[in-house]
Amino acid sequence: MSKHQSALRDLQSIQDFIRWTYSRFRKSDIFYGHGTDNAWDEAVQLVLGALALPLDFPVEHLSSRLANDEKKRILKYVDRRIKDREPLPYILGEAWFMGLPFKVTKDTLIPRSPIMALLENEFQPWLQQYPVNILDMCTGSGCLGIAAALTFEDAQVDITDISDAALDVAQENIAMHDVEDRVTAIHSDMFNGLAGKQYDLIICNPPYVDADDYQTAPAEFHNEPQLALTSGDDGLDFTRAFLAQAANHLHDNGIVVYEVGNSEIALQEAYPDTPFMWVELENGGNGVFVLTKDELKHLTQE
Template structure:
């Protein structure tokens, strides 16, 4: 009898399946980093997500018996998570970001940007006033832009991406969070679809993983869209082009919030005269900088 058949026969309750999934995950060489960071939390998220139950569940619920079909569904998800190394949010079709649920597919990165910490503090002390016009470029699922719209309730927000498939997902999330009157999804290759626009705040989590890091990354990351992760040998192809243009799209008091992750060192070496303001993030994460319109304008002058 297979492990799957014996599990259907021998396991009964939610608690049983969480413990079983945890044991299977412990035995597998999985990477955690797409919403959880350990096998126990992964097991809890998988079982509760599969059953469409809240994570802040009543513990009495753990003794509820599962139907045959529910058991089969959980077993299939566990098997796929282990054998194909698919990140759990793809299996569930949903990820959580800033306490909010977002639809995700393999056309979008799984939300995890450390920029979330700055959003929660409303970008203090760098923003002088609440922004009225915001751009979230390389938006993917739309999570950063939609969260920004919910934080800054008077702002108009453009979210842009080169991937039309990603924007379809982002549009669903816009409707889900009822911000379709203020959040606008725009298909754009960098700034090509944004001519004449200017913003008080530009947020960007671009592709920045260098070739070596991508090659050695856990299998889970190779299930995400490579277009949204990599950008040339040193990871900076997108960033070079972006920095050469972004000043034109900022208001006079505007700021840029930009994530480069592990390519922070390569970026500083490429632009030794730019006074990047690297943000210390209490919740972890690295490689997020802030620049003002004036600082970016000086870069343009240097390049002439």
């Protein structure tokens, strides 16, 4: 008898399936890093997500018995997670960011940017004025730009991406969070679709993973769109072009908040005279810097 057949026969309740899934994850070599950091939380999220139940589902109801089709759905999801190494948010079609749900597909990165910590503090102390115009470049699912619009309720936000498929997902998230009047999705290859536009705040979580890091990354990351992850051998192809143009798209007193992750060292070596303000991130993560318009001017190409 297969594992699936015995699970269908012997497991009855929600808690049975959480325990069983936890055991399967413990015996596997899956990587945690797309929403949870351990096997138990991953098991809970998978089982409850498969049943369309909230994470705060009452403990006293975890003994509820499951229908056969619900059991089969859980088993299918567990297989996808272990055998295909799919990140759980892709399996469930949803990720959480700043306490907000966002639709995700394999056309979008799974939201996890440490820029979230700065957004929660409204980019203080770096932002000198209320950001009336905000740009979220390389938006993917739209999570950073939409969260910015919900944080700065009087701001107009443009969210851009080179991927039409990602922008389709972002548009659905704009509608889900009811910010159609303030958030505009724009197809743009970097600044090419933004001629004449300037902003008080530019947020960017671009592709920055270097070739070696990508090749050695856990299989889960190879399920994400490579276009949104890699950018040349040292991970800085996109960033070099961005830094050469960004000042032209900032208002006076405007700032850029930008993520380069582990490519931080390579960036500092490439731009030894640029005064990157590296942000200490309370919740972990690295490679987020802030630059002002004045600091960007000497890098700008007209």
